[in-house]
Amino acid sequence: MRMSPALETVLAKAGLQVTPDEFLDLVTDAARRLAPPHPEPATYFTPDQQEALTDVGLDLSPAGPADARPRTRTVVAHAVLRDSALTVAEAARQLQVDTSRIRHRLGVGRLVGWKDRGSWRLPAWQFAGTGVLPGLETVLAAVPSDQPALVVAAFMTTLQEDLPVDGKPATPRDWLLAGGDPRRVADLASVLGTPA
Numbered sequence: 001m002r003m004s005p006a007l008e009t010v011l012a013k014a015g016l017q018v019t020p021d022e023f024l025d026l027v028t029d030a031a032r033r034l035a036p037p038h039p040e041p042a043t044y045f046t047p048d049q050q051e052a053l054t055d056v057g058l059d060l061s062p063a064g065p066a067d068a069r070p071r072t073r074t075v076v077a078h079a080v081l082r083d084s085a086l087t088v089a090e091a092a093r094q095l096q097v098d099t100s101r102i103r104h105r106l107g108v109g110r111l112v113g114w115k116d117r118g119s120w121r122l123p124a125w126q127f128a129g130t131g132v133l134p135g136l137e138t139v140l141a142a143v144p145s146d147q148p149a150l151v152v153a154a155f156m157t158t159l160q161e162d163l164p165v166d167g168k169p170a171t172p173r174d175w176l177l178a179g180g181d182p183r184r185v186a187d188l189a190s191v192l193g194t195p196a
Contacts, residue, residue, distance in 0.1 A: 008020055011023055014080070015084075016080065016083050016084060017083075018083050022083075023079065023083065026079040026082055026083055081123055081149065081150055081153050082116065082121065084123070084124045085113075085116075085121035085122055085123050085124060086121070086122045086123075086124060086127070087119060087120070087121065087122075088102045088103060088119070088120050088122070091111070091122045091127070094127055094130060095127075095130060095131065095132070096130055102120075102122070103120070106120060106122070109140055109141065110132075110136070110137050110140065111126060111132070111136075111140075112126060112140055112143075112149060112152060113149070114148075114149045123149055123152075123153050125153055125156050125157055125173050126156075128177060133173060133176050133177070134176050134177065134179070134182070135176045135180075135181075135182025135185065135186075136176075136182075138182035138183060138185075138186050139156075139172070139176070139182055139185045139186050139189050141186065142186035142187070142189045142190040143189045143190070143192060144190070144192055144193055144194075146193060147192045147193050151192060151193065152189075152192070155172065155188070155189060155192055156171065156172045156173045157171050157172075157173055158171060158172075159171055160172060160175070160188060162184065162188060163175040163180060163184060163185065163188075165178045165180070172185040172188065172189070
């Protein structure tokens with residue numbers, strides 16, 4: 001089956017070096033590995049927790065077909081994150097170090113990554129030129145250990161009102177690239193996964 005030229009154009013504009021077929025395979029794989037299409041939130045909690053959460057107004061009813069769009073966005077974001085991530089060898093070349101240095105940095109939390117089919121993948125947002133993002137270590141030290149790579153990537157690439165650059169909200173990544181104080185980003189990152 002021939003993919004539409006529109007999808008090829010979108011992938012090229014996004015800088016994703018993947019064919020439309022490969023991209024759709026990534027999306028399909030991510031969809032299989034993420035939450036089921038209509039999860040029942042209540043099943044994640046004990047009966048006492050369910051009662052407490054319901055008492056404070058949380059809706060634990062199953063998601064329906066109308067809730068599919070956010071799930072679709074998550075699947076696509078996951079596929080893009082995975083496709084744009086670097087291997088250990090690619091990260092080592094970019095930073096001009098040995099692969100063992102990259103693995104060491106992953107082990108001590110100075111780089112973030114995840115295992116995919118037995119190999120490390122490192123999200124591209126944390127690199128800048130032949131180095132890492134300025135202040136990266138400070139930010140990563142503040143990120144709660146239970147936050148997955150997709151959440152951290154979304155945070156680092158989403159405009160934040162508290163991080164203005166030239167009077168406009170900036171992403172944490174852009175804030176750091178502009179020379180902003182990494183402690184401000186770390187303060188925001190430290191509450192990832194905490195209810196607002």
